[in-house]
Amino acid sequence: MVAYDGGVPSLGELERAVMGVLWEATHDLTARDVQDALADRELATTTVLTVLGRLERKQLVRRIRDGRAHHYRPVASREDHVAELMSDALDGASDRGAALARFLGSMSEDERKNLRDLLD
Structure with a gap:
């Protein structure tokens, strides 16, 4: 392999x-x-x-x-694969914070609320 x-x-x-x-x-x-x-x-x-x-x-x-x-x-779930893609994309960013900020800006209010709940 x-x-x-x-x-x-x-x-x-x-x-x-x-x-x-x-x-x-x-x-x-x-x-x-x-x-x-x-x-x-x-x-x-x-x-x-x-x-x-x-x-x-x-x-x-x-x-x-x-x-x-x-x-x-x-081998892995769709969610695991998407999480790996997101992590890989962030690893490729020269400014992770800016990339995260832009990603968060593209999310709906419901998605941001869900993320806040997950972080708490």
Whole structure:
């Protein structure tokens, strides 16, 4: 497996769609399950398998062998992934305080209240 020391790996549009399906699932999925969930895109099975393989190399997906089939599950929750992205973005800012201030400025009053509650 490839280690990603440079932060959270970026995701392409199709990778985000596949991760969305995996994050919404209540159990491990096969490539066919993912393909069916994205039926509106008319993806070939090989395309889905390629994307799942990329996500596995990026250490975002775990592949589990079940007999002849493989099942896939996300390594972390969507919320964990978003938190890592936010942390990675802040690490890249030359002025963390200014970046946080701009981020807070973009939040709704309800989101800021929620954040205040979490901090208390």
